[in-house]
Amino acid sequence: MTATRGTRALLGVLFLAAATVGAWLLWLGRDTRQTVDPQTGATSGPYEAWQVIGCVLTLALLAALAGTRLSPWVVAPVMTVAFTVVWSWRAASTDNSGLWVVGAILVLVGMAVGSTAVSLVARAVSRRRA
Template identity: 50%
Template sequence: MIKNIGGAAALALLAVLTWWMWLGRDSGYRTDVNGNVTGPYEAWQVIGAGVTLLIVLIAALVLRVHPLIVPAVLTLAFTTAWTIHAAGTDDSGLFAVGALLLLVGLGIASAVVTVGTRAVLTRAS
């Protein structure tokens, strides 16, 4: 039980740090020569965050944090960090849509990766 509590706390911290490292310090939008506004994130930032979260998730499972805890904590911690920041920088209220999409998408993706990783780890042992 202590291992799972410590693992969950470490996982939450790593998820928030992943958000901050890749996305949290960027809130600027850019306008290209055609007047199109993009941002605040570049594709490489989102890919970097995704790959980092994947590594963190797999590491938590290899270290035997309970497989029900891993996707839930990872998803909630990352989504919460993103949502708090987005809510403070968005005047339109559309951050709520982004937060819901992030929650559902990251939740499904992390659950699928957890099932696959557990299957590999079970066969390997």
């Protein structure tokens, strides 16, 4: 029985990591162009607000579902590392200024706090219902 439980947990972790990377790919991974305002010359992007909102909502749903199946202390680091690595890989390959490191730190902190909070709440709610 222990081997089965361990195998299921490992598969859950691998699925969660893949789904987290998939959320990045779905919402943010394909957009690499920055928008230039023709009047001011200011650049923005590459992401639009709706893409970031969609990504955050998808990640929150993943953290909530995973928090009911896996320990939140597993969910948070798996999601944080998976998303930060894939985000950083793309940002580092497209940024010549080195500022991607600042973004990576913000992504890391945001993912850690968000995935921990959501998975803890989901775990508490699921246990209360049971």
